[in-house]
Amino acid sequence: METKIYKIDSHHIDMVKIQEAADIIRKGGLVAFPTETVYGLGADAMNPQASKKIYAAKGRPSDNPLIVHIGKWEDVSLLAKDIPQKAKKLSDKFWPGPLTIIFHKKEEVPKETTGGLESVAVRMPAHKVALELIRGSGCLIAAPSANASGRPSPTLASHVAEDLGGRIPVILDGGEVGIGIESTILDLTEDVPVILRPGYITKEMIEDVIGEVKMDAGLIASDSNIKPKAPGMKYRHYAPKGEMVLVEGEQEKVIAKINAMTKELQKERKKVGIIGTDETASRYAGDYILSIGARDDEESIARHLYRILREFDELGVEVIYSECFPAQGMGQAIMNRLLKAAGHQVLEV
Ligand code: TXA
Numbered sequence: 261m262e263t264k265i266y267k268i269d270s271h272h273i274d275m276v277k278i279q280e281a282a283d284i285i286r287k288g289g290l291v292a293f294p295t296e297t298v299y300g301l302g303a304d305a306m307n308p309q310a311s312k313k314i315y316a317a318k319g320r321p322s323d324n325p326l327i328v329h330i331g332k333w334e335d336v337s338l339l340a341k342d343i344p345q346k347a348k349k350l351s352d353k354f355w356p357g358p359l360t361i362i363f364h365k366k367e368e369v370p371k372e373t374t375g376g377l378e379s380v381a382v383r384m385p386a387h388k389v390a391l392e393l394i395r396g397s398g399c400l401i402a403a404p405s406a407n408a409s410g411r412p413s414p415t416l417a418s419h420v421a422e423d424l425g426g427r428i429p430v431i432l433d434g435g436e437v438g439i440g441i442e443s444t445i446l447d448l449t450e451d452v453p454v455i456l457r458p459g460y461i462t463k464e465m466i467e468d469v470i471g472e473v474k475m476d477a478g479l480i481a482s483d484s485n486i487k488p489k490a491p492g493m494k495y496r497h498y499a500p501k502g503e504m505v506l507v508e509g510e511q512e513k514v515i516a517k518i519n520a521m522t523k524e525l526q527k528e529r530k531k532v533g534i535i536g537t538d539e540t541a542s543r544y545a546g547d548y549i550l551s552i553g554a555r556d557d558e559e560s561i562a563r564h565l566y567r568i569l570r571e572f573d574e575l576g577v578e579v580i581y582s583e584c585f586p587a588q589g590m591g592q593a594i595m596n597r598l599l600k601a602a603g604h605q606v607l608e609v
């Protein structure tokens with residue numbers, strides 16, 4: 261199958277292209293599209309055959325449920341059985357935006373979309389192209405991140421083409437995404453809501469709106485037997501091809517340690533990648549040094565994270581050393597993704 265890539269300018273949206281893509285969705289096909297977090301791979305959420313195509317194109321395990329993307333608050337009632345007050349409050353504050361809410365699902369929502377679960381994940385994305393596609397199709401759009409299963413999430417249309425080119429008919433190219441890591445997932449089916457995946461919307465921001473919220477125990481435990489509740493969080497996602505190690509400690513010690521380890525591996529002719537920051541990158545000695553962003557601007561770090569992991573894959577590095585970041589605010593989401601990419605290998609110095 262030939263994959264068409266349509267550049268769409270968010271400020272002057274080409275509605276002819278959107279309608280063509282919307283038609284594909286209505287007929288049960290797949291379209292990749294930009295959201296504010298990462299690119300998604302969309303299909304009609306209420307059509308089981310369409311959802312199945314998503315799993316096939318990504319090579320995704322069928323027990324890993326999809327997020328349903330909606331264009332207006334009223335759509336929640338098409339999907340969710342009970343809609344707690346807290347959901348409306350969160351929607352008023354954060355939708356459209358990078359927050360996914362889990363509800364008890366209605367009978368009509370196909371099990372193919374929810375990976376066999378009795379709950380459904382819902383979010384209203386804050387990207388004009390995504391919203392036009394959803395509204396134009398008249399469908400609710402199930403969409404996981406548009407990467408091949410096991411690869412870092414796509415933050416550029418070219419990432420989608422790398423992974424899914426030839427497998428899907430259309431990619432809507434809206435340029436680089438704004439946030440760069442996936443939405444925060446909040447489970448509202450529990451008495452005390454639980455964060456299943458940290459993201460741009462932090463625990464503190466949610467607690468300001470609805471009161472107490474917990475972190476899923478499976479997220480905090482690094483190597484215990486406690487399983488994360490979001491099925492997707494148990495997979496070693498976001499995995500670069502090289503072995504990755506995070507180095508934690510005081511900045512000067514981290515730099516010295518990474519430089520020393522790199523030198524050792526270079527003796528064995530190993531290709532080593534180093535993830536530094538704008539503040540530290542010039543302090544490293546190595547062949548493949550990339551800055552992930554500025555320490556004093558954690559949003560820039562989130563935005564570049566997946567792109568850097570892909571760049572190291574392309575360079576063919578065999579080992580990646582990375583600095584760590586304070587796990588507060590959005591730093592929680594950044595460290596969650598880095599730890600997963602590193603398979604929780606952390607070296608304390
Ligand atoms: O920012 C995002 O959320 C992006 C964009 C495209 O919207 N989407 C995304 O989808 O990250 P995906 O499929 O890559 O990640 C969805 C996560 C998985 O870990 C999945 O297991 C979890 O959400 N999930 C979905 N439905 C769930 C449910 N009913 N209960 C628990 N976890 C659920």
Ligand code: MG
Nearest residue numbers: 404405406413
């Ligand atoms: Mg994903």
